[in-house]
Amino acid sequence: MAKGVLLVNLGSPDSTNPKDVKRYLGEFLMDERVIDVPKAFRTFLVKGIILNTRPKKSAAAYKKIWWDEGSPLIVLTERLRDKVDALTSIPTVIAMRYGKPSIKQGLQKLHDKGVDEVLIVPLYPQFAMATTETILVLAEELRKEHFPQMSFTSVPAFYNHPDYVRVLSESIKESLEGVDYEHLLFSYHGVPERHIRKSDITKSHCKIDGQCCQTASKAHQYCYRHQCYETTKQVAEYLSLEEGTFSTSFQSRLGVDPWLQPYTDRTIDKMGKQGTKKMAIVTPAFVSDCLETLEEIAMEGEEIFHEAGGKDFHVIPCINDRDDWVKTLARWIDQWAVVETEMA
Template identity: 40%
Template sequence: MQNNKKQGVLLVNLGTPDEATAPAVKRFLSQFLHDQRVVDMTRWLWCPILHGVILPIRAPKVAKLYQSVWMDEGSPLMVYSKKQAEKLREKLTIPVELGMTYGNPSLQSGVEALLSQGVEEVLVLPLYPQYSGTTTAAVFDGLTKAFKKVPVTPGFQFIRDYHDHPIYIKALAESVKRSWQEKGKGEYLLCSYHGIPKRYADNGDIYPQHCERTTELLGKELGLTPDQIGMTYQSRFGREEWLQPYTDKTLEVLPSKGIKKLDIMAPAFSSDCLETLEELSEECCEIFTEHGGESFTYIPCLNDDDLHIDMMVELLK
């Protein structure tokens, strides 16, 4: 990181509600679902549906789900993001700040915090291993808005993706091996990625190719055959077709194919959150066991694992 300009790191994740309450969830979902990168429907059509139907119904339900995973220090995603930033700060000895695409701390506050420390060049690390317009590009959009509000725009470098980075793959593999040592090895490893509408991929989003590559490299690193590892997509929303195969539908049929002992992980998530701790670890476990599964092991996200932090250092260098 040899550079005459003072550098600082902006670590970015999606974001989380400030509290596990319906009003806080409603504020967060409103900002998130207003982003055209996330929902690209015509505004005059989408906004009345969002505010008149979706938010009033979903916010209280989602708040209850957040309450089930909320930690003493706050939202899991925020707790782990803060730990990641702290460890990264210690390793790099340069300013490191958090910025969330939605919610707090915002990208704006993250940029301003770095500039207040004399940073002239911002190294932006969105914690999305696989690129998607719905996530990575949304960070870029938010960053340009933040730069418009500061007197002097800093130089910046933007890390677009790291889906095939050797240390990322190794970190994933080590987390799987650790799970095997502690809880035993399942008959099948399922990599569940957050889904996007199929239409987005048809229009050029490279996300599914990145997910496929990550799964392929992880299988090789672990020495698994193609019939011992697979991938699916979770968290679909609305009525249109999303990327397939779907995680929940796959879990319904795996036991009938002779797979009764399953390991499942979420390589697209850099921190455990609602979609991993509640949807994957709890809901998906119920689906699998209801359809004849006998053993279901959720392998946590990389969170603040030392190998994960080492990977971030390598990327930033």
């Protein structure tokens, strides 16, 4: 059997044109695992309200961070693919859950190379309905309809994998070298609280009460909140951070339903008003820098901090296409290929 790898990231509009942004947002927000309400209400909310107001604002935000080569997220994922592909003999292609290249296009490219055994690598350290789950569900639907001869294996959430923790920690350490800061904020992408409860395979453990994430449970295999806090904990241990010098928050909330707290924007504002003058921030829910890191955090976050009285705001880049991350991915791919070959 011929093996191949599909690296899957979130996605991006084709350009900063409001029409392209509207098309991208429509695909993204109509996903039932992103806005998990009945389809009729989701259609009304997205097509009747959001897509009539948000595309222009989002397009303006994308213009602030767009590169000459294109979308930062796409460009960085391509660079990662190229470097990984150079270190392994297994063909590696990229796909985006929303936008282009689509997962179907990625699978077709592997199919055209004669691949019938695919390792799917969702480029998300933590599991969530709106990220890893939606990728795997769509991939399986496409397999059944278009690629029945293919078999899939997926890389599980790697938030606590020693290799990932080391890469993330070293990236933070390098970025903070020579930087004077008082507090390090770990900002993760937010999700609605109901997503945590829906992902609870025990149907009883996740209460979001401050204790459940610290209490051992099978639910943690799919609990985004637990996995975020565990990432922070393990990185803090690796870097020997002192209690009180770091914390965790959640960004990018949408709508009026309760999302995971504390919220990043309010945390930044509060810290500035309470006298913190120098802070650093890292975004471990993202492998590649994107709108949420380059604009929401690096631009809006800094503005909030300065308006609240803060002075120095240091943003730590995502791990992107770092050499140690590239080598880690290549090693995981080679290990999978060896195991699959031995089992064949």
